[in-house]
Amino acid sequence: MNSLWLAWLYLRRRRVAAGVMVAGVALALYLPLATHWAANAFDETLGARAATTPMIVGARGSRFDLVLHGLYFRAHSEGTVAHGEFTALRDAGHGRVIPLHVQFTAGGQPVVGTSLDYFEFRELQMARGESMMLLGDCVLGANAASELSLSPGDKLKTDRKNLFDLAGDYPLQLNVTGVLSATGTADDEGVFVDVKTAWIIAGHGHGHDESKYNATNSLSAKMVKTYLEITPKNMGTFHFHSDTTALPLTAILVEPMDAKETAMVLSRYQHSDQLQALKPPVIVNEMMGMVMRVRQFLDANYVMVAGAMGMLLSLIVALSRRLRSREMQTLFLLGCSRGTQYSLQAAELIIIFIAAFALALVAAWTTVGWARDYLNTLAG
Amino acid sequence: MRVTIENLEFEYGPGRFRLCIPDLQIEAGTRMAFVGPSGSGKTTLLRLIAGIVTPQSGTVTIGEVPVNELADAGRRAFRIRHVGFVFQDFRLVEHLDVRENILLPYRLNDALPVYDSIESQVKQQAKRLDLADKLDSPVDELSQGEQQRVAICRALLPRPDLLLGDEPTGNLDPKNKDRILDQLFQQAESAEATLVMVTHDHALLDRFDRVVDFTKFQKQEALNE
Amino acid sequence: MKQLVILISIFVIGCKPTVNAPAQRSGKPRVAVVNYPLAYFVERIAGDLVEVHFPKIKGDPAFWKPTNAEVREFQSNDLILLNGASYAKWTAWSSLPGSRTINTSAAFRDAFIAVKADTVHRHGKDGEHSHTGMAFTTWLDFKQAQQQAAAVHRALADLLPTHDETLANNFAGLQRDLVSLDADLRGIAADLGDTPLLGSHPVYQYLSRGYGLKIRSVHWEPDAMPDAEGWTELAVLRKTHPARVMLWEDVPGKSIVLELKTQMIRSVVFAPCANRSGNGTDDWLKVMRANLVALRSAISAE
Numbered sequence: 001m002n003s004l005w006l007a008w009l010y011l012r013r014r015r016v017a018a019g020v021m022v023a024g025v026a027l028a029l030y031l032p033l034a035t036h037w038a039a040n041a042f043d044e045t046l047g048a049r050a051a052t053t054p055m056i057v058g059a060r061g062s063r064f065d066l067v068l069h070g071l072y073f074r075a076h077s078e079g080t081v082a083h084g085e086f087t088a089l090r091d092a093g094h095g096r097v098i099p100l101h102v103q104f105t106a107g108g109q110p111v112v113g114t115s116l117d118y119f120e121f122r123e124l125q126m127a128r129g130e131s132m133m134l135l136g137d138c139v140l141g142a143n144a145a146s147e148l149s150l151s152p153g154d155k156l157k158t159d160r161k162n163l164f165d166l167a168g169d170y171p172l173q174l175n176v177t178g179v180l181s182a183t184g185t186a187d188d189e190g191v192f193v194d195v196k197t198a199w200i201i202a203g204h205g206h207g208h209d210e211s212k213y214n215a216t217n218s219l220s221a222k223m224v225k226t227y228l229e230i231t232p233k234n235m236g237t238f239h240f241h242s243d244t245t246a247l248p249l250t251a252i253l254v255e256p257m258d259a260k261e262t263a264m265v266l267s268r269y270q271h272s273d274q275l276q277a278l279k280p281p282v283i284v285n286e287m288m289g290m291v292m293r294v295r296q297f298l299d300a301n302y303v304m305v306a307g308a309m310g311m312l313l314s315l316i317v318a319l320s321r322r323l324r325s326r327e328m329q330t331l332f333l334l335g336c337s338r339g340t341q342y343s344l345q346a347a348e349l350i351i352i353f354i355a356a357f358a359l360a361l362v363a364a365w366t367t368v369g370w371a372r373d374y375l376n377t378l379a380g
Numbered sequence: 381m382r383v384t385i386e387n388l389e390f391e392y393g394p395g396r397f398r399l400c401i402p403d404l405q406i407e408a409g410t411r412m413a414f415v416g417p418s419g420s421g422k423t424t425l426l427r428l429i430a431g432i433v434t435p436q437s438g439t440v441t442i443g444e445v446p447v448n449e450l451a452d453a454g455r456r457a458f459r460i461r462h463v464g465f466v467f468q469d470f471r472l473v474e475h476l477d478v479r480e481n482i483l484l485p486y487r488l489n490d491a492l493p494v495y496d497s498i499e500s501q502v503k504q505q506a507k508r509l510d511l512a513d514k515l516d517s518p519v520d521e522l523s524q525g526e527q528q529r530v531a532i533c534r535a536l537l538p539r540p541d542l543l544l545g546d547e548p549t550g551n552l553d554p555k556n557k558d559r560i561l562d563q564l565f566q567q568a569e570s571a572e573a574t575l576v577m578v579t580h581d582h583a584l585l586d587r588f589d590r591v592v593d594f595t596k597f598q599k600q601e602a603l604n605e
Numbered sequence: 606m607k608q609l610v611i612l613i614s615i616f617v618i619g620c621k622p623t624v625n626a627p628a629q630r631s632g633k634p635r636v637a638v639v640n641y642p643l644a645y646f647v648e649r650i651a652g653d654l655v656e657v658h659f660p661k662i663k664g665d666p667a668f669w670k671p672t673n674a675e676v677r678e679f680q681s682n683d684l685i686l687l688n689g690a691s692y693a694k695w696t697a698w699s700s701l702p703g704s705r706t707i708n709t710s711a712a713f714r715d716a717f718i719a720v721k722a723d724t725v726h727r728h729g730k731d732g733e734h735s736h737t738g739m740a741f742t743t744w745l746d747f748k749q750a751q752q753q754a755a756a757v758h759r760a761l762a763d764l765l766p767t768h769d770e771t772l773a774n775n776f777a778g779l780q781r782d783l784v785s786l787d788a789d790l791r792g793i794a795a796d797l798g799d800t801p802l803l804g805s806h807p808v809y810q811y812l813s814r815g816y817g818l819k820i821r822s823v824h825w826e827p828d829a830m831p832d833a834e835g836w837t838e839l840a841v842l843r844k845t846h847p848a849r850v851m852l853w854e855d856v857p858g859k860s861i862v863l864e865l866k867t868q869m870i871r872s873v874v875f876a877p878c879a880n881r882s883g884n885g886t887d888d889w890l891k892v893m894r895a896n897l898v899a900l901r902s903a904i905s906a907e
Binding site: 086087090091093096097098099115116117120130131132133134135137194196235236238239243245 | 673676677680694697698699700701702703704705708711714738763
Binding site: 002005006010330333335336337340 | 432452453456460472475476480485489518534
């Protein structure tokens with residue numbers, strides 16, 4: 001105990017040197033810790049999300065992109081799947097089928113066009129307010145609500161894809177009807193709307209009540225329509241330019257009833273040139289396999305780094321003993337045994353390692369927390 | 381505590397320095413001064429008595445204990461318990477404050493366990509040596525004289541039976557010299573401790589019971605008063 | 606005075622297009638429908654196995670505008686059956702759970718009839734509406750009605766997997782009735798040949814197409830005497846379409862019947878029965894049979 005106390009007093013007095021040592025060791029410990037934890041967090045978070053998403057159907061292209069799109073609302077530009085495919089899948093009775101249309105953002109958060117089934121599918125609970133009911137209604141994920149400081153009854157405009165595209169589609173003002181309870185998943189980031197609302201944002205449908213276009217700048221009010229709003233008065237005029245079966249979805253989530261239905265859905269798209277059906281758990285395993293290989297490579301590096309660090313520390317200890325030879329001599333003169341001298345130095349190293357380990361733990365913990373948040377905000 | 385030195389021979393670095401003391405008795409409670417030119421072996425003899433170094437031959441007996449015949453650990457434990465040493469260059473640990481320097485022997489040795497009232501003992505001792513307001517100060521911020529007093533305070537705290545001083549008043553002004561010497565003598569007296577001190581200050585010699593001049597000893601002759 | 610207050614209260618409550626408060630949950634699966642034909646199909650196929658949620662709507666369910674609470678009530682059902690063909694436009698503006706919402710006319714989606722004319726008109730208390738978009742009285746073509754009944758059967762079979770046999774038997778009975786209606790109407794249509802007919806309202810498009818009837822419609826309401834413009838419109842229409850029978854959705858006012866009679870036009874009620882009948886005793890099948898009897902007797906009289 002005395003050794004630890006004296007070591008602490010020594011380190012306290014040599015703050016800068018001790019700080020540098022702690023930082024160096026912490027960094028060496030942080031990297032493998034953070035890598036392992038982050039990889040595990042990736043594995044757990046992605047795995048859990050994928051496990052609850054048995055199947056996803058979308059345009060052919062990158063499998064990873066489609067799965068990340070379905071799980072994390074990540075932008076997916078490979079193509080679309082017609083809503084008719086959704087109704088055909090649903091009517092075929094393979095199981096629960098949920099449309100997804102994720103193409104736009106509102107306040108930087110992904111606007112997820114879907115149906116009420118999505119909430120049941122993900123077992124999302126309403127923390128405040130109610131689920132969406134009419135065109136233009138939206139339900140916010142917990143983080144989206146706090147990020148945007150919005151509550152039920154508030155309004156939220158969708159983001160314009162291109163600010164300079166004055167001839168493009170107008171942002172739609174959404175009515176916030178509810179806020180979901182936090183789930184620690186990508187759902188916390190979403191702005192959920194009915195898929196029909198998403199189509200209106202995309203310009204596939206519109207209303208005719210011109211007076212409801214609003215302008216914020218009085219000088220240009222007559223010329224510039226800044227956003228579109230769906231009101232009880234103009235709601236009846238909203239319609240789609242084509243049969244809704246032809247309107248696009250960016251993905252379809254499928255929860256087949258059993259293995260047989262799963263096989264049937266897979267075979268349905270096996271030879272399709274345009275569409276593909278994927279099992280997210282399989283794709284995520286594949287992704288994690290790649291992550292594991294990278295991790296193994298990093299682990300080999302960390303072993304070498306640990307070796308180098310060990311040698312460096314030995315050198316530092318040896319140099320330190322030389323630099324502190326007078327101090328050691330004093331301790332000897334005061335009756336300190338060699339063993340106690342070693343224990344003093346060991347205590348110093350122990351304190352440095354404990355502090356470094358704690359620092360590395362905190363840093364790795366923070367990194368992993370951030371990594372989880374990052375996973376949830378993969379929408380891009 | 382009585383110190384008896386018999387047939388002591390100590391050689392430091394073959395051919396460089398040789399100390400031979402056939403016989404030297406220091407009676408218990410004696411206040412003895414070692415004088416002589418630098419390099420005459422005064423400090424070495426103090427270290428031999430303290431058991432910090434051991435002679436090639438002969439014996440150093442403190443009380444009834446032949447110190448140089450003890451094993452390292454035994455010699456160290458004996459020294460910690462019975463011998464106080466004020467070093468010429470103070471031997472303070474610069475990263476510790478005054479309090480911790482005074483307490484350092486207790487921290488380093490199981491032979492001197494830290495007891496509950498040790499803090500108040502430190503304060504009392506520091507007060508006597510005019511260090512009461514310096515207890516929390518880093519020693520490297522103290523003057524030479526203050527450092528000297530910290531070294532003395534550290535040596536006195538365990539109330540040793542034998543107090544050895546290697547010019548303990550060397551860096552003090554005359555007023556402080558007397559005060560410190562008073563302290564040393566008072567402590568030695570109250571503890572019935574033997575006091576052996578190296579000094580170059582001949583003005584102080586009157587205050588000692590015995591003075592050993594190392595000039596003779598330089599010639600490697602038997603020291604016999 | 607007290608009686609007057611009660612009468613006014615009854616009138617006000619009666620006029621308000623409201624639904625009943627949510628029915629007491631019986632523990633049975635709840636099936637919501639947007640019109641009476643679908644409610645009838647459900648009742649015939651599932652009987653007491655389900656609780657049918659069809660709001661008591663004053664007026665035509667096709668133009669019903671539910672309140673938010675009524676939409677929520679719809680959302681909460683275990684199965685939601687839509688007519689399709691743009692029927693009940695509110696369903697297009699509302700969020701309904703896709704997995705529990707079935708469009709019963711999806712099988713003949715490609716055969717929907719687009720309505721080009723955009724005539725806004727008023728039905729007494731119902732407020733203004735128009736018939737743009739799709740013709741939606743799909744069930745008046747009884748072959749289409751059979752397809753819709755089949756869709757209802759499939760949806761109920763998914764909802765009640767342990768009652769396969771009961772549902773199949775009940776559905777077979779319903780199909781027999783629908784086939785019988787179809788055969789009877791084909792017989793009447795054969796007798797009619799190219800005889801021109803008038804429709805008081807543009808709701809007979811599928812009836813006309815399904816059975817080769819030559820029906821052209823005006824936009825008259827059974828409870829409102831047409832204005833001069835309406836009569837002129839009829840006169841112009843008859844120059845190219847010399848019909849002597851007009852089909853009505855509901856019993857027309859006596860004065861209208863008399864006026865038409867003076868113009869040698871016989872009034873025949875051919876009710877689509879989109880809502881439950883006023884007396885509450887005639888079910889959809891009875892009304893359809895009465896329609897056929899009325900039409901046949903009109904032809905015989907001619």
